[in-house]
Amino acid sequence: MDIEQFRKAGYQAIDRICDHFYSLRNKPVQASVEPGYLRALIPDAAPQTGEEFENIADDYQKLIVPGLTHWTHPSFFAYFPTACTFEGILGDLYSSSVANPGFNWTASPACTELEVIVLDWAAKLLGLSPAFYNASGVGGGCIQVTASDSALIATVAARSAYQRDHPDARMEDLVLYTTTQTHSLGAKAALVLGLQCKMLPVTKEDRFSLRGETLRTHLDEDIKAGKRPFLLIATVGTTSSGAIDNMPEIRQVAKEYPTLRVHVDAAWAGVVLSCPEHRETCFLDDINEFADSICVNFHKWGLVNFDASTLWVRDRKYLTEALDITPIFLRTAQSTAGTVIDYRNWHLSLGRRFRSLKFWFVLRSYGVEGFQRYIRQGIEQNQIFVKLVENSSVLELVTPPSFALSVFRIAPRPEGKPLTLEAINSLNRFFFGRISARNDIYLTQTMLNDVYCIRLAVGSMLTTAEDIQGAFDIIKKEAELALENWKIPDTLAAGGSV
Amino acid sequence: MDIEQFRKAGYQAIDRICDHFYSLRNKPVQASVEPGYLRALIPDAAPQTGEEFENIADDYQKLIVPGLTHWTHPSFFAYFPTACTFEGILGDLYSSSVANPGFNWTASPACTELEVIVLDWAAKLLGLSPAFYNASGVGGGCIQVTASDSALIATVAARSAYQRDHPDARMEDLVLYTTTQTHSLGAKAALVLGLQCKMLPVTKEDRFSLRGETLRTHLDEDIKAGKRPFLLIATVGTTSSGAIDNMPEIRQVAKEYPTLRVHVDAAWAGVVLSCPEHRETCFLDDINEFADSICVNFHKWGLVNFDASTLWVRDRKYLTEALDITPIFLRTAQSTAGTVIDYRNWHLSLGRRFRSLKFWFVLRSYGVEGFQRYIRQGIEQNQIFVKLVENSSVLELVTPPSFALSVFRIAPRPEGKPLTLEAINSLNRFFFGRISARNDIYLTQTMLNDVYCIRLAVGSMLTTAEDIQGAFDIIKKEAELALENWKIPDTLAAGGSV
Incomplete structure (x- = not known):
C-alpha cells in the first residue's frame, strides 16, 4: 500500500x-x-x-x-465500561503512525517526557498528593497495560523490598493479602510469582469493605505461624459491588506492621476522585498519606481508550530497585537524579507504546470540568436506576449503590412461604438467564458472599437517562416473567434458612 | 467532540x-x-x-x-527496526474504534477467534510444526505485548511445571539459564520472579552461539551443588550480533535433562523463517521437535505495528495451568476441550487489545510472497553493506553478518605499532561518538565479549539500496576522521596484548 x-x-x-x-x-x-x-x-x-x-x-x-460485542453500546451495562472517545482513537492513530517503542528517554524523548507530564496532570485531576507527582523527583507515575499488570508490578516491588530487608526470608513464606472481594488481579499476581495469597473475609454489614480488625487478626495469626506478610492489595471500588476497603483502619494497622506494604487498586472507581465531593468516601486523605502505590484505569470509566492503566508510587526506587537490570555502574547521573526517567525500569516489558498522547488529547479536549461532568453524569444515571429499583415491588438492591454501579436481585417475596437462600439464588439465576438471552441489553452476574446478584454498571459514552429507564423496563419485565415462569427445583423446595 | x-x-x-x-x-x-x-x-x-x-x-x-526519534526513517539502523505499515496503522485504528478488551471468548467472540486463526497463519508462514497450531487443540499461539512478556510468561509456565513435579523444591534453588549474549529479557524474568539466572559463556569462535557442552557442564555443576535447573532461554538471533544458539546440541542436552524446559527467543530473527532458505540456519527442525515455546516479534522486522509479540507453546496447558485463576469447578467443557480459548489464561493481564486485526490486514495485504520479499530485501540490503565493509581498508566485521544485521568496527591497522584491545576499543568509542553526534543516521553500539563494536540493523520500510550506500559513505568518512583525530589516551599507550 x-x-x-x-x-x-x-x-x-x-x-x-x-x-x-x-x-x-x-x-x-x-x-x-x-x-x-x-x-x-x-x-x-x-x-x-x-x-x-x-x-x-x-x-x-x-x-x-x-x-x-459492543462495549461502547448505550445498553452495555456488563463488567465495567470501556472508554472509547474520539480523542482517544485519534491519539492512538497518531501514535501508531510513528511506531515508537520509547523504552528509555533517548529512544524517543517526547514519548517519555509527555508521559511524565500527563501523569502529573492525571495525579492532580484525582487530587493525589504531590508526593506521587513525577515532578517530585521521588515518587511518580507511569502507564501500564492493565490493573493486573499494575498489581503484579506492585507485588514484585513489595516482595523485592521485603527481601532486601529480610535476606533470610524464604519466598514460600511470603503472604500477599486481599479480600474475598478483591479483583482476580491479587490471586493472579500471587500465582505468577509463586507466592501465597490470603483472601480475608468481608461482610455484608460492612458493605464488603475490609476492616482493620480483620486484617490485624490475620496478620497476627500468620506471623505467629512463621509467615511473612509483605503486601496488602486494598480496593477502592470492588468489581462485584464497588466496595471500598476501610483505609483509615488499614492505615492504622499498617503503622503497627511497618513491613506490610499497601497497594491501592482503584482501577474502576479511581476516576471519581476527579470530583472533590467523592474524595472523602474514597478515603483519599488516607491514601495520600500512607499508600505505597495506587492504580487507576482510565481505560474503564476514564475516557482514555485501552490500554491506559495508571500506576503511581510514592517512591520510584520502589519500582526501579525491583525492575532495573542496568548494572549500577551504568546508571547515569541524570537517571538517578530523576532528570531523565527510563520507563523500561518501571514496568515488565522493554518496549512500550506511546500511550501518553491519548491522555493528552483527552484531558485537553475535555478539560477538568468536562471530565468531572462525565463522571457525575454516570453517577446520576445510576441514581435513576437506584430510585427505580427502590420503588419497585419486584427488585431490591443487595448492597448500597457505589457511584455508577448497582447490584440487585429479585427480592424475596414477603407473602407466601419463605424461600431459602438457595431457592432465591436459583430464582435469580433463572432471571439472569432470561436477561442474558436478550441481545438488546448486557449485564453481568456476581456473588456477594453467598448471595447471587446481578450488576448494572453505567458509563458507556452513549448512554442517556432514557437508556437507563429503558434498561429498567426490560429488567422489570424479565423479573416479572421470571417470577411467573420459575418453578422451585425439587431439591430446593424443602427447608433451609434464608 | x-x-x-x-x-x-x-x-x-x-x-x-x-x-x-x-x-x-x-x-x-x-x-x-x-x-x-x-x-x-x-x-x-x-x-x-x-x-x-x-x-x-x-x-x-x-x-x-x-x-x-524516527524509528521508521530510512537511515534508522539502531537497535532493531520497528514495524510500521499502513495496514498495521489501519488495523489499530479500526481496533481502537471498537475498544474491545477480549479477555475471554464471550467478551467478544471475534477478537478471540481472529487471533486463534491468524496465529495459525503466522505459524504456517514461519514453518512451525502443526503441534504449535491453535487448530491442534493441544498447542497454540497468542499475541503478547513484547518478547520480555513472552519470556516472563514462559518462565512462569516452566517454574510452575517444575514445582508441580517437584513440590519439595525451594524457589531459591531454581535456576534459569541464558547466555551472556541473551537479551535482557532473561535477566528481567528472573528478577521479576525472584529466581536465579545464570548466564553461560559463549565465544567468538562459536560466533557467540551457545554450545551443548557448555550447557551440560553448567547443568552438572549446578545439580551437584543442589540447584534446580528448570529453564533455558535459547536465542535465534541475539541483539548484539544475531547469534543463533546451537539448537541440535541443546536438543541433545535437553533429552538428557528432561526437567529442563526450553524457550526459544526468536524475537528479531524469527521472521526469516518465512523464507524456507533460512530455516536450516535457524535450526527450525530442531525447534519444531523439542522447544516448549517460541517467541517472534512481528513488531520488529515483521511488518505488524507494535505491539505484536507472538508466543507459541507446544502444550497450552503449560500456560493455563500456570496462569488460570478460574476455580476448576468453573471451567467449561468447551474451554477444556479447546473449542473456545479464553486468552486471559495465556497472559499476565486480564484485558487485551484487539491486536489480531492488524496481523490479518498485514498478512492479507502482503500475502506470503510479499512478506518473504520484504525479509529478503532486508537481507540483501545488509549484504550490500557487508560487501562495502569487506572491501574497505578501514573497517572490519567483528563477526559474520546475521541476516539483516552487521557488527563492525575500525580494524586494527596492520602497519605501525600494534594497539592493545583497550586502545582499539577506545578508538572505536571515539568513532561511534562521532557517528552518534550526527542526526542524519542512527546506529547503536554493543560489546561482543570484550570487543567494542557498532551495530547496523537494516529493516525500516523506507530504506533503499541507495540509503545503505549513503550510510556506508557516512560511516567510512567518520571512520577516516576518527583515525585522523583520535589520540591514544596516555593510560592506554603502554603495553597490553591485542
Missing part, C-alpha cells in the same frame, strides 16, 4: 467509524455467534499473494463486526 | 500522517532536544475547560514531533 492508497483507505476507515457510531444504538449489544463461527468463513492460511485492501476492509465489516 | 468533528479531525490526521511519510526522508533521524524540553512548553496541569481539538492537533506537530 502506498501513501495515496493509505489516504484513501484511511478516509474510508474514518467514514466507517463514523457510520459505526451513528448506527451503534440500533445494533445488538451482544454478538450472537457460535464458537468457531469465524473459522468457517476465513481460509486456514494467509494468501500466497497480496490482496486488495478494499476487499480486506469490506471483510472486516462483513465477517468481524458481527462477531463483536 | 461529536461524530462530524471526529470525521474532520480524522481526515486531518490521515492527511498529516501522509505528509509525515512524504517528508520523513528529509527529517533528522534523531530528536535533538534536551532533557526536560517539553516541561518548558506544556502547562503543569490539565486545562480547567476543554480546548478546541484543532489546537491540540497542531500542538502535536509543533511540540511532540520535534521530540520524536
